[in-house]
Amino acid sequence: MTAARTSPDRVDTQPADTRPAAPADGPLLEVAGLTKRFSGRTVLDGVDFRVHAGELVAFLGANGSGKSTTLKCVMGLAEPDGGSITLAGADLGSLRGRSLVRARSQAAMVFQKIHLVPRRTALENVCAGGLARLGPARSLAPALFPRDLKEEAMAALDRVGMADRALERVGRLSGGQQQRVAVARALCQRARVVLADEPVSALDPHAAEQVMGLLGELAHNENLAVAAVLHQPDLALRHADRAIGLLNGRIIFNGPVGGLTTDLQDTLYSPDRGDAS
Amino acid sequence: MTAARTSPDRVDTQPADTRPAAPADGPLLEVAGLTKRFSGRTVLDGVDFRVHAGELVAFLGANGSGKSTTLKCVMGLAEPDGGSITLAGADLGSLRGRSLVRARSQAAMVFQKIHLVPRRTALENVCAGGLARLGPARSLAPALFPRDLKEEAMAALDRVGMADRALERVGRLSGGQQQRVAVARALCQRARVVLADEPVSALDPHAAEQVMGLLGELAHNENLAVAAVLHQPDLALRHADRAIGLLNGRIIFNGPVGGLTTDLQDTLYSPDRGDAS
């Protein structure tokens, strides 16, 4: 139940006195029995999985198998029909209002549809990821953002290779550039769990390697729990510690990436996969 | 100057008496000296290329290298600052109004941002690709669409593996499903040139193979000219006849996919590619 891989350099950068308060060995994200229906069609059917600090988990599955819906349920963007979600030790089902928001902000999400504000600059969009840390006074307009936050956001943009476009409006960036800015925003949130929905689908191969490398680094060096939806099994093989395979809303594989055999991939992406629904 | 590969089965399915009127050997799409600036930044700098009937050309390049802008200029969605575009023998620069529209409808585009109408069903969205063939009377509402068109749209949906979701609203489909519907809409347009901007980026590997196979089939069996922006060189290697590599708005490679060496890929996607601008 500990992280699948323990990177040695993690120890260097993390002072012992600031270890997170969550149970050292428990998973940061635990989903049990998650069920979701959309107008009668069962989209998720008893999904159980855990993601631990220090591991990068890849979600694989055919189009429409329920990957985005799973992440949306965790983030509270879709209302599950059943099941429980525990985030950094807090059972989300038992929380309400402000404390639910606080518990949820332990997780940062990179959206498949990006969801940036086109009218604002890349830097402003990234800063918005850190809003939860600001008091109301300094957070009402980008001009009021404290210098720290802006510098942190710049560093996040730099990590995704977009520092040189920081002051451009997001609406003017190319599709792949926007996707990288979205990753930077999630970084700026300083969450302990990062969920990324196809974070590299619009990226060129180098940028994709770079962003996957970054996600790996977040998991292994900074001890976050990272889950990413990927459509390229070879990226999962190179970067992820563990893979979860979804088929028609059920998990059919959950194990080290080494287990992603050709047979398994054939099952996951088989052309007749749709006949269950 | 002829198609890089000639598939033998094309001959089977194509009656000799209905060969297209365009010069048999000329390219269906010819772009020369295309230049585009956005508020001072040169995004395209003298782009020249041709796409012939019967070939599938892959566009490769880093994020922001100008791939989408190139396609948008061809489709008239961005105003080029210089250069000429010839589509199926017609010089678009010399045409105006209705005749320009007619000339342009020789090309169908699959958009990076999909651009379907979420409120309409998949079938209705695909039918809309064939609007140019309908008179005003039958085209004002989906309920008036002729049966032929609907059946043709169903077949197009079937080719992208979405026939079973034909009557669902597009807004309810997953990201990858939407992208496949967008490809089907382009098919329904019966164009002789198909331009696809990252048509497989949100698709699972099987669906990606399937759609690339379909694009290849369009080129090789149905003798269309197909250009697709791809971010996965191996897909280009497997399916495309020729590749065009863009770097900072200039074409640095144009040749058979065999030429996509590791070196070339390193140049295309090199991390310091941005220093030219």
Added chain:
Amino acid sequence: MNTGLNTLPDQPTGHHPAGRHPTGQQVRRLPVPADPARTLRRGSLAGAAVVLVVVHALAFEGTGFQPALLAEGAEGMARFIGDAFPPDLDWEEVLKPSLEATLVTLWIGLLGTTVSIPTALLLAVLAANTTTPNRLVYQAARAVLSFFRAVPDIVFALIFVTAVGLGPFAGVLALICHNTGVMGKLWAESMEEMDHGPQEALRTAGASRLQQVAHATLPMAIPQFVGLLLYRFDVNVRSSLVLGLVGAGGIGLLINQSIKSFQFDEMLTHIIVVLVLIIVVDQVSALIRRRLAV
């Protein structure tokens, strides 16, 4: 059901004149599946149509709607309009007062719009289901907005006249109240119809409601907001009827007075001045909205 890439046998389509690809290939076809919800949908559509027809029949009846009368009376209308031509462009007597009154009207319209921005914005945020803190506040904010829209301008104007006396100020106050109601409602609805993605993204990032609004909802909604604001400015400039009732003056009063004294050519001059004003406001509005586009 997803049958993958299908290479169907070509169907017999020879009887379709348009049934060929430009490349000469025959077009593939596949039957359209039956839609299980279709009868249901058709039924409810038919039901809605029947309701609409009945309601309209009642309304035509209730209002004595007879388009034929219009044709019959065309001569009378032509005569009325004829009376107004040519407009009376006398500078001292007509045009100058008209321009002066228009300036007053413009100031009243401006303040009636801008001073209500803070209240309208607050109520809009509380009354949009994507930004409201909870159902109770939502319903309360909606009720307040409805109230401001239900009370006629003239009643607000009378209330304020008792406090501040006759004159433009009372008119401005009445417009502010009314405009709060209308603009709040319009803004709330435009926020509800926007793409909520960016707002949801900030919500999941733990941003407070206020922060979500400031950094996602409002920046996304700015063009619509400004459009509606300029629309209301335009309406307020024209809503001089109420202003005349409380002595605010303005161009509306002049139009009414020219009607009362049968000087339709003067009336036309005033209307032309209003038209010019509105076109100018329109152009400025289009300019501002263009500059706001990304």
Added chain:
Amino acid sequence: MNTGLNTLPDQPTGHHPAGRHPTGQQVRRLPVPADPARTLRRGSLAGAAVVLVVVHALAFEGTGFQPALLAEGAEGMARFIGDAFPPDLDWEEVLKPSLEATLVTLWIGLLGTTVSIPTALLLAVLAANTTTPNRLVYQAARAVLSFFRAVPDIVFALIFVTAVGLGPFAGVLALICHNTGVMGKLWAESMEEMDHGPQEALRTAGASRLQQVAHATLPMAIPQFVGLLLYRFDVNVRSSLVLGLVGAGGIGLLINQSIKSFQFDEMLTHIIVVLVLIIVVDQVSALIRRRLAV
């Protein structure tokens, strides 16, 4: 400039209390680059602010805006409102006529809205820069819309009264004209602010302008269109005050009469009836809009 994945040396951030990751790691920082356009932008912002302030100062001056007066006159307002309470709920004398008049008002508002849909839609499509065939048509359509908005309701009513006589029908016709102008403008602007992607996609597919509108612009715009339509219905129902003046009857006439005879308790009853009507319209409107969402 794209420096790829950077592993910067941690910067000294010990003085920042919030400068640590939840995992305990120090947070990376990087200086914010200078924005070359910043001074320019600040300059134009400051310019706009100065213009706004000056214009508002003039407007405050021109309208005698003195909020202090409001506080002073609070007593008078309280008395006015006190006069209106309790509302006069006498069935025969007040409530029944009020409800009957409201029905007429409702019919007038309904027809004033629905009958203008075709013209408003046509003009809106011609006057939106994303759907208009060309600049000339665009400017012409805008001019027509401006004209319909510039002519006061009351003038339209006068014109139609000469043709069709006094009564609700003239009022309906006046509303139709005015509503065409307003709704056309609002629809045009909401089309301009929409996501144009689907429309452009159809354009590149060779669809005619009409087809683009029918299969991309309108289906995308339906929620906004219906929202604005219901808003106008709501406004039209309330603009019976004006109609009351031209003999169209309706609740506006009753409100007017109760004011003229200083029976503010009756006035309050009528306003409550309007309020209830508006809340009902609001709820129905919210329902319809919810059902239209994808």
Added chain:
Amino acid sequence: APTAAASATCPGGAIEFGIEPYEDPAKLEPAYRVLADALSQELDCPVNVQVVEDYAAEVLAMRNGKLHLGQFGPLGYVFASEEANAEPLVSFATAEGQLSSYTAGIWVPKDSDIRSVADLRDRDLALGGVGSTSGDVLPRYALREAGLPEADLNVNYAGGHPEALLALVNGTVDAAQINSQTLATATAAGTFDASQFRQVWESEPIPNDPITVAGDADPEFKRAVKEALLNLPPEAIAEVGAFLDVTPPGPLAEVAKDTYRPLFDLASTMGLTEEDL
């Protein structure tokens, strides 16, 4: 002005003077402006003239001490007297010192078969605006006197005197109220040709609009205003007379509540005011 300081004859530093030129704004409004200027000279105090279209606003303003002087239509004065305790001071007079007056009337086309008010049964009658003395209350009083319930004919408000006249001229009603002032204005403007129409009813003469002072004003102020009005210089009177078509004009004549007694009776008969007031 240095004299603008508050004094008994100059309350609050300026006199607020409200006018409601209900019957004929083109003539009344300039007349009152001349009068206000002269008054300002006499009392050495600025006079602000406010033109309103509704006596209700004027009455309410006066009731709350926001209006010092007010001119009202005869019926408006009844309400001003009852609600705001307004006291009448003066009205216009002819050179002979006779208080000027006007009459209400009901007109029909020349060849109409309507001979009397009773003949209006089942016909269309256009009234002026709500609350107008000659355009609303007096004609309805005539119907009542003739024993004709309002339900037995089709009574519509046209919105004002000119609108009612136009409805008759355009033949959209069988009869309309037209008062003697509107008749003169419309005849002068060429809108109305009296030879084509016939008057079937005429009211008793109605005394012209009074200028009133707020009841709770300083008695010295009331006296000073009254004196100033009665002693207006002949030039001012001449100017006013020119507007009113009263040539040669006479000085303003003193009026008292009793002058308007018939209107009080009318209002209470018509149920507009409580009997006990």
